[in-house]
Amino acid sequence: MEGILNIATRGSRLALIQYEIISKELEIHGVKSEPVVVKPFGERDTKSPLYEMKEQGVFVRALNDQVLEGRVEAAVHSAKDIPNEIDPSLNISYFSRRADPRDYFVSRASIDDFKGTVGSSSMRRKVFLGLYSKGMRFENIRGNVDTRVMKWEKGDFDSIVVAKAALDRLGLSPPGQAISETICPPDPNQGFIAVVTKRGSKIENIFKKIQDQESLWEASRERDLMVRLQMGCNTAASIRAVYSNKVVKFAYANEERRFDFSFNGEIQESSIRKLRDIIDS
Numbered sequence: 001m002e003g004i005l006n007i008a009t010r011g012s013r014l015a016l017i018q019y020e021i022i023s024k025e026l027e028i029h030g031v032k033s034e035p036v037v038v039k040p041f042g043e044r045d046t047k048s049p050l051y052e053m054k055e056q057g058v059f060v061r062a063l064n065d066q067v068l069e070g071r072v073e074a075a076v077h078s079a080k081d082i083p084n085e086i087d088p089s090l091n092i093s094y095f096s097r098r099a100d101p102r103d104y105f106v107s108r109a110s111i112d113d114f115k116g117t118v119g120s121s122s123m124r125r126k127v128f129l130g131l132y133s134k135g136m137r138f139e140n141i142r143g144n145v146d147t148r149v150m151k152w153e154k155g156d157f158d159s160i161v162v163a164k165a166a167l168d169r170l171g172l173s174p175p176g177q178a179i180s181e182t183i184c185p186p187d188p189n190q191g192f193i194a195v196v197t198k199r200g201s202k203i204e205n206i207f208k209k210i211q212d213q214e215s216l217w218e219a220s221r222e223r224d225l226m227v228r229l230q231m232g233c234n235t236a237a238s239i240r241a242v243y244s245n246k247v248v249k250f251a252y253a254n255e256e257r258r259f260d261f262s263f264n265g266e267i268q269e270s271s272i273r274k275l276r277d278i279i280d281s
């Protein structure tokens with residue numbers, strides 16, 4: 001391909017690292033790119049918990065609009081940030097290989113013995129961890145991952161919970177531990193980087209040609225179930241597809257208990273209705 005591919009990205013250190021991961025993958029296949037930094041709405045409101053915001057995809061829409069308007073050819077996102085619905089002219093054309101999908105408990109105390117404040121604005125983390133330990137007092141925290149780690153280091157919180165993939169990509173190793181998926185299962189698509197392009201574009205075809213099929217299988221099945229259930233960030237639920245044994249695991253929790261289900265092969269509509277009833281009850 002001639003010319004340089006313009007790719008929209010957020011300006012945080014993590015977002016730029018994720019852009020570089022995609023850029024290097026393109027370069028291996030003879031495609032050069034450069035970043036175009038965009039500031040989304042989610043970075044202008046840094047206080048409200050995400051599940052209280054009326055607009056879905058607060059870190060995504062501004063970047064995707066750049067693609068729609070033809071200012072860039074593609075946009076790079078943390079895959080878990082992409083809402084159920086995006087403009088029908090757009091498509092998620094690529095998923096990176098998955099990094100560690102688990103959450104990480106940043107603390108000098110073991111998660112099993114912990115009592116104190118936990119910085120997290122995730123409904124999923126609050127509910128699942130709240131079921132596991134009654135000693136946790138959750139307080140909302142916003143900001144980039146490295147900013148949240150600095151807030152913990154200053155003593156604003158006794159602990160924080162962040163995606164381990166983000167820490168790994170940033171090269172950060174704060175004290176603490178990766179959280180077992182049996183305690184707090186991950187968000188759908190956690191650990192994947194996603195690329196959005198226009199449907200039918202030459203760029204879309206380039207990304208499809210370099211797509212790793214294991215990553216596509218896991219990410220697309222998690223996203224498909226998320227969309228079919230109309231899950232948002234106000235739902236304490238997890239979806240985890242595992243390519244090695246072709247299993248899709250679903251977990252949901254409320255303040256009283258958690259529900260776990262596993263599916264082999266295609267998920268039937270009867271199963272979707274059952275899961276919806278549990279979420280809505």
